[in-house]
Amino acid sequence: MNAIAVKNSVTLETLYEINESSEEQIKAAFSNAREGFQQLKKTTVKERVEALKKVRDVIYENREKIVDKVILETGKSRTDALVSEAMGVLDYADWLIANAPKILADEKAHTPISLMGKKSKIYHEALGVVLIIAPWNYPFNIAMVSILTALAAGNAVVFKPSEITPLNGLIEEMMSASPLLTSSVNVVYGSGITAQRLIDQRPAKIFFTGSARTGKKILSQAANYLIPVELELGGKDQMVVFDDVNIDRTVAGCLWGAMTNAGQSCTSVERVYVQRGIYQAFVDKLKEECAKLVLNAGDDGGADIGGITADFQLDIIRKQVEDARAAGASIIAGGEMLSGELPFYLPTIIENATTDMAVMSEETFGPVITVSPFTTEQEVIDESNNTEFGLSASVWSKDLVRADRVARALEVGAVSINNVMLTEGNPALPFGGTKQSGFGRVKGVEGLRGMTQSKAILVDKQSDKLEANWYPYTRAKYKLFSQFIEALFGNKGLQKWIKFAVSGIKLESESQKPRG
Template identity: 40%
Template sequence: MEALEVMNPISGDTIGFVNTTPLHTTTLMYDQARKAFNIWQNKSIKERLHYISKLKHTIVEQLEEGIDIIHQDAGKPKVEAITADLFTVLDTIAYLEKHAEKTLKIQKAKTPIALIGKKSYTSYHPRGVVLVISPWNYPFQLAMNPVINALLAGNCVILKPSEVTPLVGQWMESLFEQAGFPEHVIQVAHGGKELGAKLVSEKPDYIFFTGSDRTGKMIQQEAAKHLIPTSLELGGKDPMIVFQDAHFDRAVRGALWGSLTNYGQVCMSVERIYVEKKIYESFILELKNELQKLKTEPSDDADLGSMTFENQLQVVQNHVTSAVSKGAKIFSGNRSTLHEQKGMRIEPVILTNVNHEMEAIQEETFGPVINVIPFENEAEVIQLANDTRYGLSASVWSKDLNKAKRVAGRLAAGSVVVNDVIITIANPYLPFGGIKDSGIGRYHAQVGLQIFCHQKSIMVDRGIKKSEVNWFPYEGKLPHFKNFITSWYGKRKNVIKFLSSYFQLLRKSK
């Protein structure tokens, strides 16, 4: 059996190995999941919640261990491990404990006047076996949240966590075991892209993928061959728009955190900062000043961690090198530090004199690179912000909330924050997802459970009448149907004429 090497991205040292899942076992995994589904789907929401709540308590009991594992495996500061990965999962479970039963219960629906006498409702039913493929940047949160929702909706799940952060994947597997989930209801498959492709080819009933738009499109193409529904949470190139009337210090600190939290390895990272010209020079000076205050040496209080995936270092280097060759200026940082890192820790870079012809502005960098661009007016900055193939999230900064909301409404993004950054994904009451190349579908909130279900529309008639007005024979019915429509939907509603037409149709249907 092959093993995944676990490297601490901060030190560069090997800290362990995790056994991979053999490719030939994937068919068996699906067979086991489908058998387990026959039992799991018949459990009530309350019964499923029992396991989810036990999982929550298990996570809390192992909080210190979880912080250390995420810190060592992903190279992120411990504060970010607990706030962005662990807390958000626990908060999602708390939301589901409160709202899951209501969200998935039978929903009554109105019945139109033409179908009088019938009742309508919608019911939710699990899809079957859900495949969740999760990324390395938030290896706990972006795996656990879709898995928990899928399980609670009544599905069995096969999770393939990222091979870049295998310790977190191994820990998640252990958490589900300790929470006592029935055998094969949740299975974890460890391995790389070959395993991911094999799992997709096994025709799951639903695919939830978080990762690059390139891989997402490949999965979508494969899923389309068998009409497998998917949710794709992909990349971003998020703009931050700072108007001159914004709270200056807050905007600077928000820009710094939004650009460098998790070392810039966030699909919602602030990757393009647009600053109104009147405050542009003072903004970049203060941004540089605040950057220099950050604690970078490894400790429990460190502000910055490291890159997580070695291949991403090359992307960061290419974007910076290309931008500089086309006229960009390194306002803070040193290009040479991209080559002189210990482990995967590199110095953050602030780029100025950048434009929309550069990769650093058009393509997802996913690293500690801060691009700052001046703008003249509202119309210009909206055009610049929307000039990208991505559309995940954005932020608008201004004390004039009417203006901020107006601009937010015109931005091509799945979510927008006013006077803050990134936080929409942390609100379990809000649906999350992108447009354009940033993905397909939404999760979190009510839709986060409902996407993992078939929606079944049901109408009920008591079955007392011999016939319906729209059934055969049609003889003599056309004039009455015309009166039926004109009296009810015409400019002037005529209830008496409508009822007369309806009763005439009833007589002809006896």
């Protein structure tokens, strides 16, 4: 059984080892999950919400412990870990607890006049055992948001964390607050090999967050089994800045949006487009404020930016910046490692980058932004949409009508206006992308119902009447159906309802006659 070393991402010290899960362990996890699902099927949404409250309270009580563990494995700054990991989960859990019963309740549906006397309903039912595969950049937040959503909807879960930041035992500890949920969540450790084996167990649905490259592999394997998949993949998020903004505030938003979690977020700002009237003033302020950022990890809350979690990601960042420099781009801030051997990459600002450079066309996933000037609204829309990604964006302008117009024109799944990465901060909003950024949504009504399957219900009364569309078909019935259709769809106003009533009565009467 292959051992995988989990390291302190800053010191590179081995914290512990996990083993690649065996076929037997994976089959056992699914067997346990299926048993757990049978228990969940007997519960109401209200009962599951009560169980979620216990987990939510344990997360709150252990938030500093969670932060400590996340920092060790990711290298995040302490404030990043507290706000994005612990607080983000608590906020979402509260929304889920308050709203899940209403969202998952049986719905009344419209019944057309042609089906008079009948009632229509929609049930939102659990899928079964779902597979959740989480990334290394937000190992607690993304894991818990997905797991809690699945459980609220009544699904059992098999969960595979990233082998880079598995948070060994932490998810299990949080779920142990509720016996019902403990038996319904099975954590399986390992690499991509384990993920492949998990898919072969044919879960009811797969929820994957990670790179586009891995997402395509998962989609391909799942297609063999016709397993539905939701993919939240990479981004190359744009920030569009018009010349009527407050420069100080907008620069502050830009820096946080680009550098939070050392830029290791799929929705980090990576491309900044600034209208020419304020371009130079904006760049000057951006460079000035960038120089003030504090890099550290294992801090007490005073550092702005932590380290780069994965060594292969550091290689990507360095290569993109060096290639841009060699191709003629101007590195006006950063562009190198912090002195020493620790994995800290200086916040980097690049001018004169072109679309043929990887730093403009590929996801960087690091503390790096490109800044480009634009003149007209249509120009910046066309330029910022010129990417294979479409996750999220931000638009900055005092003119909210213009900002809304541009937001509608951007080919992305979410837009923050005069703020940055804030759509993720509202649990009621769906989160997901377009194009190569994936499909499907998490959070909000759409995200919760994405963990369910809809069942259509039509209720009729018991009686001795036969339906008009049932056999036997006769020439007389055909003629009456034609009159019925003409009355229903070919007339308007009072005349429609009179003809409908007359033709309907005749058609129903004819339908009760036995075949002659």
